Amino acid sequence: MIDAFATVAELARALRAREVSSVELTKFFLARLEKHGAALGAIVTLLPERALREAAAADADLASGNTQNRPLLGIPYGVKDLLAATGGPTTYGAEPYRHQVLDYDAAVIEKLRDGGAVLVAKLAMVELAGGFGYDNADASFTGPGRTPWNTKFWSGGSSSGPGAAVAAGLVPFAIGSETSGSIVTPSAFCGISGMRPTFGAVSRHGAMALSWTLDKLGPMARTAADCNTIYGVIAGEDERDAATARVFPSGHASWVNSDVMARPANKRTLRVGLPKGAWDHVQPAVRDNFLRGVAVLESSGHTIAEIDYPDFPYGPAISVIVDAEGASAFEEILRDGRAKTLRAKADQLGGFESAATLAIDYIRAQRIRVKIRRALLDVFANVDLIVAPTRSTVAYPIGVDFSEVYKEVKSGPAVIPSMNLLGAPAVALPNGFGENGLPTSIQLNAAPANDVLLMNAAIQFQLATDHHTKHPRGFD
């Protein structure tokens, strides 16, 4: 009997032990996607023909012993529907691209395919990855994504389908994308583990562009260990994405020279910095669960210290950058008016507003970004990790504008936008539950190029906790 909530590592062991075949796993997860996917607003397109072909090939490799350095061989997975893939449309979650066919595989899918993983589905997402400024959960032609913990609430964005599908056991793992929060937020709202790699660590060839200077791709899975395994498969230099040349092959993020980068990944005792104010005005359960998580880090031998977080206009800077680059990326649907067919009213108009971003403001934001990077790297000179609640609240209710709920809650330092401006890696880990039975989450951030150090710390956290082993009811 197949466990829908088995980890990638457990499934890989079962495949190698011939307890199950890849074709059986693939049929099992395709059936679960079929049964639960639409109700969660989690799927765009199922790919049964492609998946069964890849699964049969994986089974042949398993039988012949062609398994070395292929930890994902035979494992089914899904991708956010902004990655080009043969076998179905690539919709960007947006009406104007609903019938777009890109007849090639994105670099990430190439790597997963070569590693023997089995693509079963293109998963739902907020239209255009939220680039036009959506203000409620109903912002995709597939409807709102729903967290399986309580389907009256949002699965988060913009990687809404990957979050919900992994949490409900519809796929063992998925690939999401983040420009500013789009992996860590749905990971938090769906109670799964999600990794945002260093900017440039994973090729974006074949991925929808929203912001060339901010977009990242990363894994979303049940555990940090699974994320680390998937990251090992998808990371690497690719001449088709110039950003990867900044990180590889030297192993250092050459775009900012600093000795805080690429610390020894096996460093055991880490200095953990907690930004002052990060938990003062969050929801009570978010605060309590966060402080319990900090205690776990401390009991693991790490040193904990509160830190002053540099004061910069993080929000306005990242907003202007996304506005300007996003308006350029989607200029075609502004010019021909198709932007008006987007689902959310805010998105229908937001792109036109973005297109009026002044060049001097965009350049100013990028120049401020240089100062932001220096200031944050100075912080990382004294700490190995910056740790905070991933979100200040649990998931938002569906059917209500974001601005109309949780008004009593105030965010602390803008950790998510600041770390994205830096290009730093992060991981979101479940750390308990809050209002309405919804999960809460803790985020760990490291200096750029310290992805493995970061993931080692995350794996250690999950060895000491069991939040990642909890699963929503109704999806067994």
Add this chain to the structure above:
Amino acid sequence: MSHTSRRRFAQSLAAAAAVMPLTALAETREASPAMAKALTELVRAEYGKHLDAAELARIEKDFADAAPALERLRAFKLGNEDSLP
């Protein structure tokens, strides 16, 4: 991008504008409606055939609402030595 979109940024950072020097704040308040109107005219000139009057009015309001956040960005001191990445 997360749901904390630019318009939500604008709302959350409106409070930050309160710590700006009073003179700067006063200038912002006077400049915002004019800037919002000018930017809306730009949108109308480029994309007006796709937008009706109500939508243009909404766009103008959005520009006005976003002005404090933008002013915070513009208030950040940069010198000639501060370069692009």
